[in-house]
Amino acid sequence: MSQTKINIISLGCSKNLVDTEVLMKQLSVNQFQVTCEEENSDAKTIIINTCGFIGDAKEESIDTILQYVEAKKAGKIDQLFVMGCLSERYRDQLQNEIPEVDKYFGKFDWKAIITELHKDYQPDYKNLRMVTTPKHFAYLKISEGCNRQCSYCAIPIITGKHISRSMEDILEEARNLVRDGVKELLVIAQDLSYYGYDLYNESKLAELIEKLSEIDGLEWIKLHYAYPTQFPYGILKLMRENPKVCRYLDIALQHSSNNMLKLMRRGIDRDKTIALIRKIREEVPGITLRTTMLVGHPGETEEDISDLKQFIQEMKFERLGVFPYSNEEDTYAANNYQDDISLEEKERRKEDIMLIQQDISLEVNRKKLGQELKVLIDRKEGDYFYGRTEFDSYEVDPEVLILAENCDLKIGEFYQVKITDFEDYDLFGTVI
Structure with missing residues (x-):
């Protein structure tokens, strides 16, 4: 008897991809033939893992759903399920507006998909995944949700409060990944800085990373999405002294001007941000810092943009991305501010900053010549x-x-x- 084939479409961030990989493993051990984003797939069951973070991501998710609705109408597929952040947040609306989908599931009730397919969730495989990245590296998600109250962000609305995974589960999953050939772990969370506070009443990130580094066969560990307040300073010693912990840190700063940091409810000011960056670079010589900036947030003035440009030129981040503000319903910004900066102006501000960063990146690369x-x-x-x-x-x-x-x-x-x-x-x- 041939296996039923399922093709999963995973949209959005790397954290979503981890959810997809966990589901794929569960489906696989339940005797389904599972693929991820297989082109020209002959699978009759499609599962779409959606993103609902910002406007562009929501639009991509909806377009993808509609694409497969048309495939179902044409008889190319039999079943269409939708899961993830978009359906976690907008399930009722989606059911009303796109009823052709067989069933919607939220971000955290994906186990119900297995039940819907008349199989059982297998707890013995909870820390195993079917990795979809090249087999030599994998993402490792250590927590869900976020306790911060940034004005613009819908993540806490979608995912709820910060929930750390137990250190035991994370280490077991990491050992399984390395046993299967993974040499690099990209440690991810919405907020790495908060890891451990809810379970252990203190930051446990440094302890976790040190234990991960003890896994034989693992060569690189990279950290993604630290938050500047409650920064886990213990990781800096590891980066400096432990060859497995890469001198690389992704820390989202979002802005530099005190006006914007206050409006964004970031819980930090300009001077403290600069002091943090300087301490990180002092403690870890040669570190590469990646950050993201948000432009076009309500209340952002030309003075704020000038401040941000000066800040970027002074700090010289090795890696930097810029995102235009997206007005997300039910966030603090959407409820309390007027989104009165045009999309064209947001894009202009973004491009201006990326031109500055392009010159910085060129200079960073020039220094690597001959190394x-x-x-x-x-x-x-x-x-x-x-x-x-x-x-x-x-x-x-x-x-x-x-x-x-x-x-x-x-x-x-x-x-x-x-x-x-x-x-x-x-x-x-x-x-x-």
């Missing part, structure tokens, strides 16, 4: 192998390009590479 760096090879594409240093995370950061005609490299292996050239973002090198 010998450890590089993890992710893929071969066209004439090049593409890899990353400890200072780069998957998909969001620059890459190292190595001409394939000069060498035969293995995907998922580490090599010492001498940097021979550079562009605004990417580096070029040769294997030593």
Whole structure:
């Protein structure tokens, strides 16, 4: 008897992808044939894991749902399920407006999908996943939700309060991943800084990362999405002294001006932000900092933008992304401020800042010319192998390009590479 085939479409962030991978494992052990985003799939059951964070992500989720509704009408698929953040937040509206979907599930009731398919959730496999990334790295989610009250953010509305996973479960999952060939763990959470407070009444991030580093076979650990208040300073010593903990930190700052930090309800001011950045760089020489900035938030003036530009030029973040403000219903900003900055103006402010960051990135790369760096090879594409240093995370950061005609490299292996050239973002090198 052939297995029933299910194709899962995973939208949104890496945290969503982890949820998809957990569900895929459960379906697999229940004897389903499971694929993720398989093109031209002949699967008759489709599950869409949606994102509902900002306007563009919601639009993509709805467009994807409608695409598969049309496929169902045409008889190409038999069942269509929708799960994730969008249906967690808007389930009733979606059921009314797109009733062709067989059933909607929230972000946290995905186990009901297994029941809907007449199978049982398998608790023995709770810390196992079917990894969809290249097998040499994986994301590791250590918590859900967020306790912060940032004005613009819908995450607490969707996911609720911060809930740390137990250290035992995280370590078991990490060991399973490494046993299956993972060499790099990208540790993720909505708020890494808060890890442990709800379970242990204190920050446990440093202890967790140290225990992860003790896993044989794991070579790199990268940290994503720290929050500047209640910053877990204990991780800095690990980054400085533990070769497995990469000198890389993703810390979302959002803005620099005191006016905007107050309106955004960030719980920190400009001087404290600068002091934090300087302490991090002092404690971890050579660290790469990635951050994100939000422009066009209600109340943002030209003076605020000038302040932000000056701040970025002064701090010289190695990696920086910019997002235009999206007015999300039921957030503090949507309920209390007027979204009176045009989309065109938001985009202009974004582009102005990215031009500044482009020059900074070019200078950062220029300093790497001639250096010998450890590089993890992710893929071969066209004439090049593409890899990353400890200072780069998957998909969001620059890459190292190595001409394939000069060498035969293995995907998922580490090599010492001498940097021979550079562009605004990417580096070029040769294997030593």
